[in-house]
Amino acid sequence: MKVSVGDRMKSTFTYGSSFMNFLENITNVLLLNFWMLLTALPLITIPAALMGANATMARVLANQEAHVTRDYFRFFRQNLKQGLKLGVFTAAAAAVIAFDLRYLDKLPITLHLLLGNTLLVIAVATAILLSLLPSYLSRYEETIPHALRNLFIIFLHHAGWSLLMVLVTIWPLFLLQAGAIGVWTLVYWFSFVGFGVCAWLQTLIFRHIVSLIEA
Numbered sequence: 001m002k003v004s005v006g007d008r009m010k011s012t013f014t015y016g017s018s019f020m021n022f023l024e025n026i027t028n029v030l031l032l033n034f035w036m037l038l039t040a041l042p043l044i045t046i047p048a049a050l051m052g053a054n055a056t057m058a059r060v061l062a063n064q065e066a067h068v069t070r071d072y073f074r075f076f077r078q079n080l081k082q083g084l085k086l087g088v089f090t091a092a093a094a095a096v097i098a099f100d101l102r103y104l105d106k107l108p109i110t111l112h113l114l115l116g117n118t119l120l121v122i123a124v125a126t127a128i129l130l131s132l133l134p135s136y137l138s139r140y141e142e143t144i145p146h147a148l149r150n151l152f153i154i155f156l157h158h159a160g161w162s163l164l165m166v167l168v169t170i171w172p173l174f175l176l177q178a179g180a181i182g183v184w185t186l187v188y189w190f191s192f193v194g195f196g197v198c199a200w201l202q203t204l205i206f207r208h209i210v211s212l213i214e215a
Contacts, residue, residue, distance in 0.1 A: 028060050031068045033196030044091050048083025050134035052076030053199035082137050093126040131169040135206040161209050168201045
């Protein structure tokens, strides 16, 4: 039996169809990006914003009844205390790296290499923490020290997926190498969809890691 064009269009725009779910997901990402951008303005609240977004996106991807705005602010408030601790640590690490890089070239070669390698370790550790810890804490109610121990084990067993999460989080920083064009690209990216896309990808990858652990 032939399906008419009208019936095909009607089924396409019916609530619950693949097309409408696709549009709904785009709307959720855009809305989530707006609230993340707003709540991340103090900078040290970025981890709390990531936790709230990860928890909200997890509900969306699990096809649970999710109300993005209400759920986001509920999870943001729940994770604010833990998020601020991580935010302060990240800000301190970034300040140390930025300060030391200014004077790195003025040091003797031995100190230059020693300090340079130390800064590299700090930068890598900070990137891993900022990538994995918000997703973990948004799913499990644990203290940061206990979460770090578990994340270390997860990282050892699922290094590939963990590194992919790190790449998803830090790849926009590579645009800074392009100078002013890269900076403006970053501004536009995060102003409209960047935070939301980051949360969506982090949630997808971490869900897969959890499924591998619980299998």
